[in-house]
Amino acid sequence: MNVYVSNIVMAALSFPLIAFVITIPYMVYQYRKFGSIPWLRTLVVYSFVFYLLCAYFLVLLPLPEDRTAIVPYAQTPQLVPFNFVHEFLAETSFSPSNPSTWLATLRDPYVYEAFFNVLLLVPLGMYLRYYFRRTWWQTLIIGFLVTLSFETTQLTGLWGLYEHPYRLFDVDDLMMNTLGAMVGFWMVGPAMRVLPDFRLVNEEAREAGMRASVTKRALSFLLDLLIAGFLGMLVGFGLAAAGLSGQETISVWTDRAVLLLCFVVVPVVTHGQTLGQKLLRLRIVRSDASRAHWYQFLARYGLLYLMIWAPFAALSGVVGLDPSTSGEMGAIVNFAAHNQTLLVWAWVVLMAAWGVSLLVRAVRSWRLKRPFVMLNGLISNTRIMTVAGVERERERRCVLDVADVAALERLIADDGTPLAELMERAGTAVADTVRLHVPDPAPVVVLAGAGNNGGDGWVAARALAEQDYPVTLITSDLAERIKAEPARSTALDVFADTAERDLPLRVLIAPDADVLIDAIDGAEAVVDAILGTGFAGDEVRPPYAAWIRAANRRRFEGSRGKGRGRHRKRALERGRHERGERRSAPMRAKDAPFTVAVDVPSGLSAQTGAAARPCLAADMTVTMLAYKPGLVATETNRWTGMVTLARLVDTKPYLAALGDELEDD
Numbered sequence: 001m002n003v004y005v006s007n008i009v010m011a012a013l014s015f016p017l018i019a020f021v022i023t024i025p026y027m028v029y030q031y032r033k034f035g036s037i038p039w040l041r042t043l044v045v046y047s048f049v050f051y052l053l054c055a056y057f058l059v060l061l062p063l064p065e066d067r068t069a070i071v072p073y074a075q076t077p078q079l080v081p082f083n084f085v086h087e088f089l090a091e092t093s094f095s096p097s098n099p100s101t102w103l104a105t106l107r108d109p110y111v112y113e114a115f116f117n118v119l120l121l122v123p124l125g126m127y128l129r130y131y132f133r134r135t136w137w138q139t140l141i142i143g144f145l146v147t148l149s150f151e152t153t154q155l156t157g158l159w160g161l162y163e164h165p166y167r168l169f170d171v172d173d174l175m176m177n178t179l180g181a182m183v184g185f186w187m188v189g190p191a192m193r194v195l196p197d198f199r200l201v202n203e204e205a206r207e208a209g210m211r212a213s214v215t216k217r218a219l220s221f222l223l224d225l226l227i228a229g230f231l232g233m234l235v236g237f238g239l240a241a242a243g244l245s246g247q248e249t250i251s252v253w254t255d256r257a258v259l260l261l262c263f264v265v266v267p268v269v270t271h272g273q274t275l276g277q278k279l280l281r282l283r284i285v286r287s288d289a290s291r292a293h294w295y296q297f298l299a300r301y302g303l304l305y306l307m308i309w310a311p312f313a314a315l316s317g318v319v320g321l322d323p324s325t326s327g328e329m330g331a332i333v334n335f336a337a338h339n340q341t342l343l344v345w346a347w348v349v350l351m352a353a354w355g356v357s358l359l360v361r362a363v364r365s366w367r368l369k370r371p372f373v374m375l376n377g378l379i380s381n382t383r384i385m386t387v388a389g390v391e392r393e394r395e396r397r398c399v400l401d402v403a404d405v406a407a408l409e410r411l412i413a414d415d416g417t418p419l420a421e422l423m424e425r426a427g428t429a430v431a432d433t434v435r436l437h438v439p440d441p442a443p444v445v446v447l448a449g450a451g452n453n454g455g456d457g458w459v460a461a462r463a464l465a466e467q468d469y470p471v472t473l474i475t476s477d478l479a480e481r482i483k484a485e486p487a488r489s490t491a492l493d494v495f496a497d498t499a500e501r502d503l504p505l506r507v508l509i510a511p512d513a514d515v516l517i518d519a520i521d522g523a524e525a526v527v528d529a530i531l532g533t534g535f536a537g538d539e540v541r542p543p544y545a546a547w548i549r550a551a552n553r554r555r556f557e558g559s560r561g562k563g564r565g566r567h568r569k570r571a572l573e574r575g576r577h578e579r580g581e582r583r584s585a586p587m588r589a590k591d592a593p594f595t596v597a598v599d600v601p602s603g604l605s606a607q608t609g610a611a612a613r614p615c616l617a618a619d620m621t622v623t624m625l626a627y628k629p630g631l632v633a634t635e636t637n638r639w640t641g642m643v644t645l646a647r648l649v650d651t652k653p654y655l656a657a658l659g660d661e662l663e664d665d
């Protein structure tokens with residue numbers, strides 16, 4: 001037992017070293033993949049590394065004293081399965097009918113070693129299922145391979161480091177370890193219902209990763225400095241080889257040339273990325289997300305260099321002053337030389353104030369979730385954004401009026417991508433968004449209006465049903481009575497498909513309030529495909545108003561559970577559930593379903609951003625083809641939630657054609 005404990009202590013002692021070595025690669029990997037690093041993942045990953053360390057130490061330590069040591073019991077591999085059972089039965093006085101032998105059994109090495117062998121890989125099975133999302137047979141294979149790696153390391157005396165095996169290769173260990181991985185796999189199953197789902201954690205990390213956080217920028221800067229330092233070293237060797245190493249001025253200027261290369265030349269070549277930024281998917285752009293010029297990179301990093309270098313140069317100037325060599329500047333030099341302590345203190349205070357102001361701005365930007373802009377960024381009019389953030393910012397700045405979106409659709413259709421195909425892609429994009437946020441099949445309600453926005457909803461409903469999500473589609477009328485095209489033909493198509501392929505999609509036509517509320521109460525996701533760009537007015541007409549209220553009530557008040565339908569219905573009729581319409585934004589209920597608006601939240605004018613009564617509040621809006629003015633207007637994000645763009649096609653050529661067309665007008 002003591003050996004076990006001392007091995008774990010060893011692991012705990014060596015863990016900080018390993019953590020130190022893996023931290024920067026880990027951060028780079030996470031930033032590249034997800035854009036931000038949730039603490040939960042860090043906890044899981046580092047605990048996993050610690051666990052592996054413990055497991056390997058337990059298997060491999062203690063090491064024999066010298067390389068040639070022969071540990072007698074380890075020389076012949078034990079290849080008889082279940083040998084430990086035979087040995088145990090042969091050597092013990094265990095009797096099932098005699099309870100007094102039970103305790104002794106537990107203390108028997110054969111028993112507790114078997115038990116520890118199972119226990120050893122229980123965590124592995126847990127991690128494999130919970131974090132790595134492996135299936136049972138993958139866990140079985142990985143568990144077996146890990147234990148095989150333990151046993152072969154033992155058999156080969158740490159891969160030849162020792163001349164003879166110093167631990168026993170035992171088939172029973174293989175079996176018990178693998179069993180342990182499977183036990184862990186099964187054990188973690190029930191816990192996964194309460195543990196956070198990492199697919200959602202990843203999704204949130206991706207959303208948060210749109211921001212160029214201070215840590216991410218600091219890390220990229222650190223990487224750049226490391227790269228520049230490395231290059232500087234190479235240049236230093238070069239200079240030494242050329243016999244120029246002693247020359248102070250040359251090395252100062254070569255250092256500056258290296259910095260110029262890393263922070264100005266490289267960004268010019270890569271259109272705004274230093275190597276560190278390239279690694280972390282960051283980019284230097286102008287404050288409006290457009291491409292920055294070479295002189296802006298020079299200004300940005302030149303200023304930073306001055307801000308860092310100048311104070312130190314000034315300090316060393318003051319400290320190095322010699323009053324006897326004072327020439328023309330005599331008086332000043334004399335003053336500085338005689339008040340050195342005072343000047344150095346003034347310098348310290350100034351630098352401390354600068355440091356504090358940096359800190360205050362960093363904390364402020366973190367609290368307010370605003371980007372942290374440094375002084376050199378302000379002066380050079382440059383910002384560091386994530387590559388994804390630049391993309392989004394550019395999309396947001398390319399706003400099309402609703403009429404232009406219609407014209408764009410026509411252009412695309414004329415070019416051979418019919419509207420029905422666009423609708424298919426739009427609905428699929430919405431279904432994909434739902435699947436990202438509700439990864440396992442769960443009830444979904446699709447609220448579909450009678451226009452083409454509703455058509456997108458029908459497509460999304462089918463796409464989700466195809467992935468085994470039980471979908472309830474709520475529509476105001478029979479599919480054949482829909483007037484808009486291609487919504488009508490699409491809805492008929494989906495309807496026929498559902499019956500033919502027996503998809504889990506039920507269609508409710510103009511359901512009464514109770515049925516509607518029950519459906520929404522039981523949903524994990526709600527798709528709002530009621531009204532899109534075709535909506536106009538200050539009031540949403542029935543029945544859609546009631547649908548929007550029901551969705552908002554569920555969002556802000558949570559579920560009331562089953563069996564209280566009449567109460568809910570009355571409350572709904574009295575219109576008490578219009579909190580979403582008030583000025584102050586109410587809190588989203590904890591258990592509210594994920595609500596995604598198709599193109600624009602129903603009730604919100606895509607053109608003006610004005611919210612009608614009522615207006616649906618969404619967690620996310622997937623807008624089609626281009627941003628509309630209403631989506632980027634201030635104060636509308638309480639209705640839209642996060643807005644993402646589904647391009648549907650490569651719109652660039654069409655946008656250019658549209659621009660020409662508009663200019664001709």
Ligand SMILES: NC(=O)C1=CN([C@@H]2O[C@H](COP(=O)(O)OP(=O)(O)OC[C@H]3O[C@@H](n4cnc5c(N)ncnc54)[C@H](O)[C@@H]3O)[C@@H](O)[C@H]2O)[C@@H](O)CC1
Nearest residue numbers: 419422423450451452453531532533534536537540541599
């Ligand atoms: N046109 C196309 O080819 C495509 C359209 N798409 C979708 O189609 C949408 C635009 O479709 P539509 O032009 O058919 O319009 P919408 O579906 O947005 O809205 C039209 C419907 O809203 C109703 N409506 C209007 N004002 C109302 C009010 N005050 N109260 C209650 N109901 C009201 C109308 O009676 C009509 O049934 C877009 O938002 C987008 O989601 C996408 O599928 C991409 C392709």
Ligand SMILES: [K+]
Nearest residue numbers: 528531598600
């Ligand atoms: K909508």
